[in-house]
Amino acid sequence: MSEILSQSEIDALLQALNSGEINVQEIKEVEKSRKVKKYDFRNPQKIAKDQLRTLEIINENFLRFFQTFLSGYLRVPVKASILSVDQFAYNEFNNAISNPAFLSIIDFKPLNGQILIDISTNIVFTIIDRLLGGDGSEVRESRTFTDIELSLMNGIMKKAMPLLKDAWNNIIEINPKLDRIEVNPQFAQIIPPNETIALLTMNLEIGQRAGMMNICIPYLLIEPILEKLSAKYWFSATKNELSENEALEIKRKILNTKVEIRAELGSTTVKVNEILNLQNGDVIKLNNKENDEVKIRIGSNVKYMGNIGVSNNKMAVKITKVVKDGDNDE
Template sequence: MSDVLSQNEIDDLLNALSAGEVDVAEIEEDTKEKKVKKYDFRRPDKFAKEQLRTLEIIHDNLARLINNFLSGYLRSVVEIDVLSTQSMVYSEFSNSISNPAILGIVNFSPLEGQIIVDISNDVAFSMVERLLGGMGKNPLLKEARALTEIEEVLIRNIIVKFINLMRESWANIIELKPKLENIETNSQFAQIVSPSESIALVTFNLRVGDTEGMINIAIPHYVIEPILPNLSSKLWFSGGTKREKTVIERQSLEERLERSKVPVKTIVGRSTISVSELLTLSVGDVVVLDNNAKSEFEIYVKDELKYFGKPGTHKNRMAVKVSRINEEGADNHG
């Protein structure tokens, strides 16, 4: 808002105009000057603001999932938050990476292309130390160094868990099947796109105990271009895609349950003998059971009596044929 002139200032301005000290044409020329908005063609804005906001919402959800996972996995106090979600060219991101780095190259299937998960050395070594029984103080980071084979395996397991959690955070947009392809320690070997390609960079701040560092997720524009129309707050909060998947997820869960294996055992009979008889048992001795040849056997599923059955054979193997269901067990457990 322009300043309001006082009466004295107005009088001075009129006097200056009358005396010719101020050119009216210059004033009119200034008012007609058009405002120009700067645009850097080297950094085209391929991501709309709403799309970046939706990406931030997705990764806020991912941060909560990672926080829950790391707290239990590391048995330590963990805090993780999304610091920023911004658009930039890939060269800016790669030039900001220090070597040696920890860069997870992730196949973002079913979308074409790869993304990068960049974990700062501070929190990476702190997590490794926690997993190896230390306090996470990270005393070895006075000088930057590459990961050992054991450390790389541990970090790989953590990154794999991170990208698996992405499936849940992206569920409202697309059913992802991400896969970790490789871990690079030099940014020059992690050229997943051309240097001028636009990316969305999501930056997390991660605190593990007293150690604090960054996690960056770089998502190239061309990778998520097919689903950009779905990156809207309206679609996210409507949860329509999520509801459509509920039936499929339930069917998948039922199929996995049906393939699950449970222990089943049959009690042929029981008997009670003294310790002296037990000590004198030998091959050929006969132990009399409380069941006769025509009695039903008890069939247990795990430790629960579920059925009764009759002995027999099936394809030259001993078997038990279910004769009836234990009604008490069915009433107690549905």
């Protein structure tokens, strides 16, 4: 409650105004500068800023895992980053989804509910094109998905479930399971329209193609663990350093990881009509000469140069040079 001024204080205030010690214009400007924020009672802000920040950290981890997985699985550079984290009513998000869409609905046991991952269709068609042997660079699709395409993407999303589990491990042990994939947003009503969701919007770049990925997390799903999403809990639960055993286990897994090594005899460029007319006995000239060294790739990167030969009645390649930095010209 405002304090009532005494008569002497009122006199002193009037005297200060008359003498110019107090500038009335400055007082008015201060009043004008005060900002008033609108509050929408139909869409209350239920998730605190530090809890949104924790969700961002969790999904940054998932995005890093998913990026690494896609890079190896598709054999193409993948870049990913979070663009925004905010909260909305579910119907605002659902109404903004294009049709057809690619919506993965995921059970989040033991939490009661589901999350939704929306990947833009141009990215999905790029992934499908890479899986079927294309380079994914010229995909211009604006149609619904075939059953075979949905089956391929169903496999991709199932492989992403352990990555989602690992990303949440510091907060809660979950067992995410892909429930279904929907292409029509109207059939993806995982919660009532007016319920609050946390929405994480991400950018995905696969080779030369870019698109969006949204992760929709209902408030009702995370309400039982809101305390664990506070900054205080997150930083107390997160280890700053790996233990010696954890570091050794990571090293062991890395050293036992199998990678593909390819020796390339050479390459060339031909027209489509020439490919269509190829027959048995035709000769294709490559860009390498007979005695040139061949490129030896690990994954998509050139790491060595070598000479082709025979060892124990099998084709072999002898390393003649190490390419220190490597290069990727796919």
